[in-house]
Amino acid sequence: MTAPARMPEVPGREAIAERLLRSSLDHSYEPSIDIDWDAPLVDGLWGIPEHRVSLYGTRLWFELTDEQRRTLSLHELCSVARIGLWFELILMQMLLRYAYDRDPRSKHIQYALTEIADECRHSVMFGKLNERLGVPDYRPHRITHELGRLFKTIGYGPAMFAGTLFVEEILDQLQREAMRDETVQPLTRMVNKIHVTEEARHVRYAREELIRIMPTVGFAERQLARYLTARIAYVVARNLIHRDVYASVGIDPSEGRRAALANPNFQETLRWSARKLVPFLREQGLVGGPTESFWRQAYLV
Numbered sequence: 001m002t003a004p005a006r007m008p009e010v011p012g013r014e015a016i017a018e019r020l021l022r023s024s025l026d027h028s029y030e031p032s033i034d035i036d037w038d039a040p041l042v043d044g045l046w047g048i049p050e051h052r053v054s055l056y057g058t059r060l061w062f063e064l065t066d067e068q069r070r071t072l073s074l075h076e077l078c079s080v081a082r083i084g085l086w087f088e089l090i091l092m093q094m095l096l097r098y099a100y101d102r103d104p105r106s107k108h109i110q111y112a113l114t115e116i117a118d119e120c121r122h123s124v125m126f127g128k129l130n131e132r133l134g135v136p137d138y139r140p141h142r143i144t145h146e147l148g149r150l151f152k153t154i155g156y157g158p159a160m161f162a163g164t165l166f167v168e169e170i171l172d173q174l175q176r177e178a179m180r181d182e183t184v185q186p187l188t189r190m191v192n193k194i195h196v197t198e199e200a201r202h203v204r205y206a207r208e209e210l211i212r213i214m215p216t217v218g219f220a221e222r223q224l225a226r227y228l229t230a231r232i233a234y235v236v237a238r239n240l241i242h243r244d245v246y247a248s249v250g251i252d253p254s255e256g257r258r259a260a261l262a263n264p265n266f267q268e269t270l271r272w273s274a275r276k277l278v279p280f281l282r283e284q285g286l287v288g289g290p291t292e293s294f295w296r297q298a299y300l301v
């Protein structure tokens, strides 16, 4: 029998993947079992923290009853989960294509496959959350949906990891805060706890990969990656809160959206959600230059 070919040595990469694999064994959930989907919602609690609701502090906000405000917070929770699910579907396909071309004996690729399994459970969890709360399907706008189809089919390299990091890190900020907030529904807190725990590994994986590949990327590819990352960030930030959520409390969707985008509290929430990520992407040369205007227009810097 011939010995298997030697795998190329990639310092550090295998050791990190091995740690991530071990952590996946020790700290993973099965949301279908670990969440009590039949538990009733608790009266008087919020879907997301009150101050993170997109209309918080606006004129429209003061015209809503307390109950309507909490209803809106549940719809916004579902909208954010829905955009997370949308991107997870894109990411799973990109990771599958990534693994298709590489050596499955490496821990690095075994971890990529493990991450797909995590994302698959997350997408079921977010789907069940939307089903449980009986909200409409807050899928992204049609053009965004089609752009996502293109990206999941051809996305690779720096933009794949940077785009992924963007979605994972802004969700991490929002969910980490809400999972500790006792004014928030236990259902939200458990969903967030599961997602935050498992996503910490994904963030590590994507950051390490970017640190490794950026020095090998040429000028033209870096410009393209900057553009794509900025586009993803803009599109995700704009779709985070679906305009139809406002209809749940009798507000015209266009009016609600205009008020949210002009709301300094909501703009600050967006900047706050990206505050850890932007300096890292800037260090990697993935934020800066003319495409930074997309980040500004989306209130992310």
Ligand SMILES: [Fe+2]
Binding pocket: 088, 118, 119, 122, 195, 199
């Ligand atoms: Fe996820």
Ligand SMILES: [Fe+2]
Binding pocket: 119, 168, 199, 202
């Ligand atoms: Fe993830």
